[in-house]
Amino acid sequence: MPGWELEQELREIGFRLIAGVDEVGRGALAGPIVAAAVMLPFGTTIEGLDDSKRLAPPLRLRLSEQIMGQALSVAYGQVSAEEIDRMGVLRATFLAMERALAQLDPPPECVLVDGPHPPPLPIPAFPIVKGDQLSTLIAAASICAKVERDRLMEELDRQYPDYGFGHHKGYCTEEHLQSLSRLGPCPVHRRRFNPVSQLGIFPPGQD
Secondary structure, rough: OEEEEHHHHHHHHOOOOOEEEEOOOOOOOOOEOOOOEEEEOOOOOOOOOOOOOHHHHHHHHHHHHHHHHOOOEEEEEEHHHHHHHHHHHHHHHHHHHHHHHHOOEEEEOEEEOOOOOOOOOOEEEEEEEEEEHHHHHHHHHHHHHHHHHHHHHHHHHHHOOOOOHHHHHHOOHHHHHHHHHOOOOOOEEEEEEEOHHHOOOOOOOOO
């Protein structure tokens, strides 16, 4: 279970305002990449905190509410499908993280980042592989990012009701592939991602 060991190591070298950041949506065929940045009082205990992918949606929602209630600050950053197509998924991931971190108040002194590579930042950033299973702050960010992106995909489901975004959240499922085959991509699909790019059919003004 995630703990405070990594954060404690940073406190021992002088950092006090520490953020955790994580993103969701990198592998989806549609919708944005969303990052969340979270700062919690050191030692905060949130029962059931874990990597968001290992939690059922109702529990994720409940935990996100607890995180929001106890956090020093929570902020989100998103990068649209159009931006992802333009800059590539890695740069888009970094940009979502940068946008989230830039909105934290108070600003952090350093950040723990899920994954092997940190975004380019003006503050120290420490990449942690499987950080959402090790760090309380990263796990909290993982949960908040997932809940926020799911909410955005449910909004997109109302705008584009024939694609099933409310079910699959833009990821590659049989339902999604059938919708793409039948209807072609909509404006929030990532046109450079396979299998979307293989269809060769895009909304007017996007070819």
